Amino acid sequence: MAAVPSLIAERLRGLLAEERCYTVPSAFDALSAKLIEQEGFELTFMSGFAVSAARIGAPDTGLISYGEMVAAARDIVGAVSIPVIGDGDTGYGNMLNVRRTxxxxxxxxxxxxxxxxxxxxxRCGHTRGKAVVGREEAVDRIRAAADARDEGRDILILARTDARHEHGLSEAIARAAAFHEAGADILFVEAPQSVEEMRRICEELPGPKMANLVEGGATPILANDELADLGFRIAIYPLTLMSAAMRAMTQALDALKVGEAPAGLLDFAELRRRVGFDAYYETEKRYVGARIDPVEAAAGSDAEEIETVNSTTMAAPLTVDEKRARAEKIHWFHTMDLGDGVVTHGIKPADRLAYQADRVFAHPVEGHSVLDVGAWDGYFSFEAKRRGASDVLATDYFCWSGPGHASKRGFDLAKAAIDPTVREKEIDVLDLSEDAVGTFDTVLMLGVFYHLKNPFLAVEKVGALAKRMFVIETHVDLNIPAKPPSMAFYPGRELNNDPTNWWGPNVACVVAMLKACGFPRVTVDAEYGAQKGSRALFHGFRE
Structure with missing residues (x-):
């Protein structure tokens, strides 16, 4: 009998098929699961230790029941859209109980x-007093679990052995191999005590493996890339969030006890957003129309005004559903990660953009003010800020003022999702001046040059705003001689059937223009384009 298909199980299988190791914080209730998803993690683990502590206030010593654990699972699954792995302990009884679990x-x-x-x-795998059943009975548990999966709704079976503590690593590995033969999808050898033991586990066992990283436990805490190199697919942190929450709560209680205000609290607006008030009110509008938010009416609005070239205010953070719905309606040029698992489907793929960004920012912009001319939907603006720029102004005109203002809608959404501190101004290239926008340490003019009817005038005007570095990226014509400086002219739709493509300079032409505009030192990167030599990147320096 085939299992009833489960989209969430298939999604987890897809994640595990990728050559990477997932960092998986453990959830102990619906709120902690929501926070994990909000912070961009792709899956979570429902820890028996943490749920036992949070739900019944008791240690992980077999006191919590199947009914309490499955109720916790429903709460957690109902709060998130990412896959959740659940701790089923021993199955809560004999083989029939395992099937029921x-x-x-x-x-x-x-x-x-x-x-x-x-x-x-x-018992918790990193505490004293634990013992394991015989190998035959252990394998029967996994066989019963696999049978239940195959006869009911699809779910992956994660088979765990604690035999390392009592019987040694070789027995633990032998058990895990037998679990795989019995139908387990993921294998977990609990509490290896060295990196070498972790390596043996990955080398000697088939299929995806999981590591359990308990702060203060028996297993070495390794970086994610080290775990991936060893061969692990999942690295769970079962107690990290609970430990952090308990520390924060006890510190707040200590402050209240002596009459002080607790430090480091979320502001009320952030608390509401995290819990889901904003999403609730947006959904409510679909059925009862717009209402005054009673919480906001009581607390007052705390939207903070942000000073930009064209003064704007910071909008409330978007919910995941709002972000995804808006992103799907926009035609994107850049592929960008908007967080919460929402990625735009741009013409330029993410790997190509990452490659180009490393070249554009080959000379660091940390601490620089940056002007991005022709920002489109803003990938390089947000990338500059991510790389440490102190201030970024994105400008565009044609792409933001064209039919439907498609790229401006994309920029606005990306700004709300990625970094609301990036400023923007709708202004034509030839209208840029110090009076209009100020001056900047670094100026980017990427993919703009060949669209301009007066390219040298634009280079001169835009270059005047760069105090340190001027970066130009452009199409270059491979059919004209490399020297002297010259440009090909493309009337009509001659270049790529695009009437806005006018010019194809050679490399010498752009270098000469930059030097004529006060940038005596120029570096050239001719490997920038997807087709070798078809595009070039120029960095002009004042000194």
Whole structure:
């Protein structure tokens, strides 16, 4: 009998098929799961240790029941859209209980369930007093779990062994291999005690492997890239968020106890957004029309005015659904990560843009003020800010004022999602001046030159705003001689059937223009374009 398909299980399988290791913070309730998703993590783990502590205030010593765990699973799954892996402990009884646990977790919407080989009552894998059942019984648990998966709703089986502590690593690896033969999708050898043991686990076992990183536990805490190099697909942090939350709560309680205001609290607007008030009110409008937000009416609006060239205000943060819905309606030029799993489908792919950004910013802009001329939907503006620019102004005119203002809608959404501090001004290239926008340490003019009817005048005017560095990227014509400086003229739709493509300079022409405009030192990167030599990148320096 084939399993009933599950989109969330298939999504997890797709993630595990990629050659990478996922950092997976563990959730202990719906709110912690929401925060994990809001911060951009692609999956989460429902930790039995953490749920036992949060839900019943008891240690992970077999006290929490199947019913309490499956209820916690429903709460967590209902709060997020990312895959959730659930801790199924020992299956809460014999093989029939294991089957019930797997089916119950699948029906709750979990993407995977972890079943382990400890003797009941089970213990946290990094605490004393744990013991495991015999290998045959352990394998039967996994076989029962796999049968339940195949006969019901699809869910991945994560098979865990704690045999390392009592019987040594070789026995633990042998058990895990047998679990794979019994139908497990993911393997987990608990509490290896060295990097070499972790390497053995990955080298000797098939399929995806999981590492459990407990601060203060037996297993070495490694960086994600080190775990990926060893061969792990998942690295869970089961207690990190709970530990951080407990520390923050006790510090706040200590302050209140002595009559002080707790430090480091979220402001009320951020608290509301994180919990979901903003999304609630937006959804409510679909059914009962616009209403005054009662919480906002009581607390007052705290929207902060941001000073820009054309003064604007910072909008409230977008919900994931709002972001995704708006992104799907826009024709994007750049592929950009808007956070929360929302990626734009741009003409320029992400890997190509990352390659080009490394070349554009080959000379660091950290601490610089940056002007991005012809920003389109703003990839390089936001990238400059991400790389440490102190201030960024994005400008455009043709792309922001064309039919439907498509790229301006993209820029506005990207600004709201990526960095609201990036400023913008709609202004034509030839209207740029110190009076209009000021001067900047670094000026970018990428993909603009060949669209201009008067390119040298533009280089002169824009270059005057650059105090240190002027970066130009442009199409270059490979059919004209490399010297002397010259340009090909493209009437009509001669270049790429685009009536806005006018000029094809040679490299010498752009270098000569930059030097004539006060940039005596010029570097040339002719490897910038997808087709070798068809585009070039120029960095002009004042000194």
């Amino acid at each position: 797997v089916k119950g977790y699948a029906d709750a919407g979990l993407a995977a369930v972890m079943i382990e080989d400890q003797l009941a009552p089970k």
